[in-house]
Amino acid sequence: DTEVTQTPKHLVMGMTNKKSLKCEQHMGHRAMYWYKQKAKKPPELMFVYSYEKLSINESVPSRFSPECPNSSLLNLHLHALQPEDSALYLCASNMWFGEKLFFGSGTQLSVL
Amino acid sequence: AQKVTQAQTEISVVEKEDVTLDCVYETRDTTYYLFWYKQPPSGELVFLIRRNSFDEQNEISGRYSWNFQKSTSSFNFTITASQVVDSAVYFCALSEETGGKLIFGQGTELSVKP
Numbered sequence: 001d002t003e004v005t006q007t008p009k010h011l012v013m014g015m016t017n018k019k020s021l022k023c024e025q026h027m028g029h030r031a032m033y034w035y036k037q038k039a040k041k042p043p044e045l046m047f048v049y050s051y052e053k054l055s056i057n058e059s060v061p062s063r064f065s066p067e068c069p070n071s072s073l074l075n076l077h078l079h080a081l082q083p084e085d086s087a088l089y090l091c092a093s094n095m096w097f098g099e100k101l102f103f104g105s106g107t108q109l110s111v112l
Numbered sequence: 113a114q115k116v117t118q119a120q121t122e123i124s125v126v127e128k129e130d131v132t133l134d135c136v137y138e139t140r141d142t143t144y145y146l147f148w149y150k151q152p153p154s155g156e157l158v159f160l161i162r163r164n165s166f167d168e169q170n171e172i173s174g175r176y177s178w179n180f181q182k183s184t185s186s187f188n189f190t191i192t193a194s195q196v197v198d199s200a201v202y203f204c205a206l207s208e209e210t211g212g213k214l215i216f217g218q219g220t221e222l223s224v225k226p
Contacts, residue, residue, distance in 0.1 A: 031212060042217060042218055048212045048213070055212060092214075097207065097209065097212040098207050099145075100147070100159050101214055103149075103159075106156070
């Protein structure tokens with residue numbers, strides 16, 4: 001299994017909703033990442049988990065809350081988002097820093 | 113701080129033309145890794161190549177080739193005899209040995225017309 005699986009593929013939510021994005025990999029990777037990508041822009045790093053511990057938070061607003069319940073799963077909890085948070089959210093993983101990143105196909109999020 | 117610059121925002125070519133996508137990077141680390149990813153209209157990021165800072169050998173894979181020059185901090189990507197299916201956004205990216213950040217350039221949107 002060489003895939004990173006993200007669910008849901010699409011999500012529409014209101015500004016008062018609470019939702020979660022889910023990411024799963026079974027490649028034994030020890031580092032997992034959340035990226036945010038706006039249209040016509042490059043992916044921007046949000047969070048990095050290494051061995052299930054948060055190692056990088058790129059000054060992301062607290063309305064985004066990551067969680068790594070185990071080495072295969074990564075969640076992104078969303079609460080009180082703004083319309084400008086609408087974007088493609090990409091999950092990725094690799095074995096070690098500097099190795100090739102495997103990306104999921106993303107969750108296209110729309111905040112109304 | 114690490115930085116990647118892709119000066120070409122958009123390139124348009126006709127099928128069978130050769131095209132080179134430029135990438136210039138900045139880093140203070142002596143050990144680092146360079147990548148190219150392709151993002152077709154469907155949206156997924158497709159890995160193309162990874163290079164470490166100690167390996168300056170050029171690489172060829174089919175119609176794709178990469179030229180890594182540490183002296184000019186460049187890692188350019190050439191597609192030979194381009195095809196319509198090559199139309200996509202191409203990202204150059206840099207990861208330093210410590211820290212775990214993979215930072216992307218702004219991307220070059222390549223359009224190959226029949």
